[in-house]
Every structure is written in C-alpha cells, then in structure tokens.
Amino acid sequence: MSFRKVVRQSKFRHVFGQPVKTEQCYDDIRVSRVTWDSTFCAVNPAFVAIIVEASGGGAFLVLPLQKTGRIDKSYPTVCGHTGPVLDIDWCPHNDHVIASGSEDCTVMVWQIPENGLSQPLTEPVVVLEGHSKRVGIVTWHPTARNVLLSAGCDNVVLIWNVGTAEELYRLDALHPDLIYSVSWSRDGARFCTACKDKSVRVIDPRRGTVVA
Numbered sequence: 001m002s003f004r005k006v007v008r009q010s011k012f013r014h015v016f017g018q019p020v021k022t023e024q025c026y027d028d029i030r031v032s033r034v035t036w037d038s039t040f041c042a043v044n045p046a047f048v049a050i051i052v053e054a055s056g057g058g059a060f061l062v063l064p065l066q067k068t069g070r071i072d073k074s075y076p077t078v079c080g081h082t083g084p085v086l087d088i089d090w091c092p093h094n095d096h097v098i099a100s101g102s103e104d105c106t107v108m109v110w111q112i113p114e115n116g117l118s119q120p121l122t123e124p125v126v127v128l129e130g131h132s133k134r135v136g137i138v139t140w141h142p143t144a145r146n147v148l149l150s151a152g153c154d155n156v157v158l159i160w161n162v163g164t165a166e167e168l169y170r171l172d173a174l175h176p177d178l179i180y181s182v183s184w185s186r187d188g189a190r191f192c193t194a195c196k197d198k199s200v201r202v203i204d205p206r207r208g209t210v211v212a
Contacts, residue, residue: 057082062112076119
C-alpha cells in the first residue's frame with residue numbers, strides 16, 4: 001500500500017482553529033426557534049442582525065459589530081412584524097438598510113440609524129404586500145439598487161422595486177412546490193432556486209422563463 005493512500009492530501013491537514021475569547025463573542029442572545037430553514041442572521045461591514053424570540057410578533061436584533069459581550073435582554077429590537085421573522089438580508093448598496101420576511105405574509109424594509117438602535121424600531125420604510133402565505137426568503141439584487149426578491153410558501157417569487165413599493169415581476173407558475181433557497185447570479189441577470197420537487201431551476205426573471 002502506498003503512503004499516498006494512507007495520508008489524505010490536504011493543505012488544511014495541519015491547520016487548527018482557536019476559539020474566540022468570550023468578550024469578543026455576542027453572548028446571551030435568544031435566537032429564534034422557529035422551525036424554518038434559515039441562517040437567522042445577516043452581517044455587513046457595520047452591523048450584525050439576528051432573528052430572536054419575540055412574544056406577540058416577530059423581531060430581530062441589530063448590533064454594531066464592535067458591541068460584543070453579553071447582550072442585555074432589554075436591548076431594543078426591530079419589531080414591526082405581527083408574525084415571526086423568517087429571513088433577513090442587508091442591502092448590498094447601503095449598510096443601514098435591511099429587509100425582512102415574515103409569517104405575516106409581508107416583506108418590510110428598515111432604515112437602521114447611524115449608530116444602531118437606541119429604542120425599538122417599529123416603523124418600516126416600506127411594507128411590501130403580495131404574498132398569500134408566509135415569506136421565507138428575501139434577497140437583494142446584487143447590482144441594481146432598490147430591487148428585492150422575495151419567495152413565499154405560496155410558491156411565488158416576487159421581484160420588487162423598493163423605491164416605489166411596486167411589483168416588477170411576479171413568477172407564480174414556475175414552482176409546483178415549496179421554494180427552499182434562492183441565489184442571484186453575480187451580475188443579477190438570472191437567479192437559481194432549489195425546490196421541494198427535487199429540482200434546481202435557473203430562471204431569467206425578465207422573461208419569466210426557466211433557462212435550465
């Protein structure tokens with residue numbers, strides 16, 4: 001038997017991780033326990049946002065990156081949804097704008113103050129209503145400003161103009177089952193979806209057609 005077969009060749013074979021010190025972590029955060037496949041967090045160069053447990057609606061924390069350590073239970077949250085928040089995504093063009101999708105069938109867009117939250121934020125900049133069931137996916141267009149995609153449990157994909165709160169495209173006949181995940185191409189010309197019907201689709205939103 002050759003030595004090559006016994007030892008797995010990998011450049012990471014002798015790399016070891018080291019835990020970050022407690023004071024550099026975000027501690028004592030009550031992360032949401034909603035049974036939905038989501039990362040429950042989003043980060044950009046200024047803030048980290050985390051979906052948390054909330055009574056009587058949905059909420060998420062927005063923390064400046066440097067605010068590490070134990071987070072007080074009374075720390076203000078973004079709490080305008082009437083149902084649990086399922087997904088959040090920071091705008092790639094503005095570090096103070098974040099979108100959220102919720103079980104209340106709405107998508108909301110929020111403007112975060114320059115230094116973070118000093119009091120609960122309940123008034124969104126825009127409310128987008130077009131889904132008939134809970135909204136589990138929100139993702140911003142990578143190159144075009146004010147363009148947001150949302151996908152719900154109604155198997156519908158909506159692309160919004162956030163500036164005018166209007167639907168740009170409604171794709172409601174391409175998915176026969178629940179949409180699990182959506183990802184834009186780097187130039188934003190197409191996006192890819194993973195669906196419960198065991199199919200992955202590459203979609204051209206302008207034509208409303210499945211490319212592959």
